[in-house]
Amino acid sequence: MQSIRDLKANFSGPPPPAMSSGDAYLQGNIRMSLEDPELWRTFHEIGTEMIITKPGRRMFPHCKVNLSGLIPCAKYILLVDMVPEDGFRYKWNKEKWEVAGKAEPQPPCRTYLHPDSPAPGSHWMKQSISFLKLKLTNNTLDQHGHIILHSMHRYHPRFHIVQADDLFSVRWSVFQTFTFPETSFTAVTAYQNTKITKLKIDHNPFAKGFRDEGTTKKRRANKNPGDLDKKVKLSQMNREPEEDSPSDFCKSSFEGYEGDEAALQKRKEAEEIKEERYSPWSAEREHGNRNGSPPNAESRDVYNAEQLVPAPASYQPYRFHEYGKSPSPSSSVGSSASASGRSSFESRVPDVAVHEHESSKARTQEVGPSPCGPPQHLPGPQDYPAVLNVTSKPGVLGHHIYGPYGAEQPLGQWSGSGAAQYPPPHHLSADYATPAVHHGYPHGNVTEWSQYPLFSYSCW
DNA sequence: TCCACTCACACTTTTGAATAGG
């Protein structure tokens, strides 16, 4: 079992004893596992698609995780954001996905804050944490705080845990990120793969009416005689699971990834891709196995866990690029600019990239997380000049709020997204590929932080 | 013509207020 890597910040000074022990507990034991891994895997093997609509659409399966290893009485904030898997746009062509060109400019990157945040570790650990109400939209002007995605692009969710007493006092130094390869999906405005449609209908209670035994059959039959063909197709499809192995599913769905040879031939991973003929996602598993990752869910949840500092989707791939190449066909627009969350899964190299200034600040200003002790010094906004600075401009906390916390919890969304929401990947890449920059970021320079999409938008 | 997208629709589950009973 892989232990959760330490996200230990580059603390500038010798840590107080309390902090030392706290670090181990805080940053070394947090464990996150994905609930319903089998369901996710079933979708994943076919090629998960998530509908995005203007008013916002929930995910299905929805993100649900279990947490352990938190300090019971310390408060944490849980967030989710969506990271592009690669730099491509896809199209569904003849029962398979194909690369259809470069990805469109990244939409305003938003982060979903779990409505229970902040809550004590005991709260997060006592039951599974559901992100049921997280919604995806393709409306770049969305005012509801939904996560904005591009249709026909691939994404995967990232789960972030931040120890913070409130939404103001985010402790960047104990920021931890987890991803699960099987949660990657293609955002679509209408389902492309009928097998995915069937899976959704079969498993989503709201779609019960579309199941074969449902009344919908009659409704559709009455509605349009032409539906007969589709119904026949559907019923045929419904029998497929018995006839087709999951491998067949994947093969039919994802040969396209390797089909666009012209687009892929320049990629280093081309050979690897061909090996993953059944699913682009299988590469993740493959790599996981290479790294000794057991296939079963119980252990996988651990292996899937990664820990990162607050990272923008746009630059994360670069960091991953440093650690390992991605097997994904999508993993290489150009060279460094690709990679994906799955790479993060593969690369077990501890990403301890932390803003030094931030870390030292946290170190100096916070008392170590003394589990359930007397009132810790949980710094308020005033304790974090850097954060306060942010409020003066679009930054970590200085943005508009959408959520249950009202005006007193300004962690809702950036008021000014602008260029910060479309950070030039290369620029960021360069920044983060350079350790000096990586660690040398003066945390007080919130402007830099504010470029990172992770906190560019929080919502409920 | 093709494809991505939007919208209205019928159906379902969920939610919350109103009511009844102990």
Added chain:
DNA sequence: ACCTATTCAAAAGTGTGAGTGG
């Protein structure tokens, strides 16, 4: 008066299929 359980209507979440626009 208070609490709990039940009922019911409204709201919200689904995929479908027709229509639209580039």
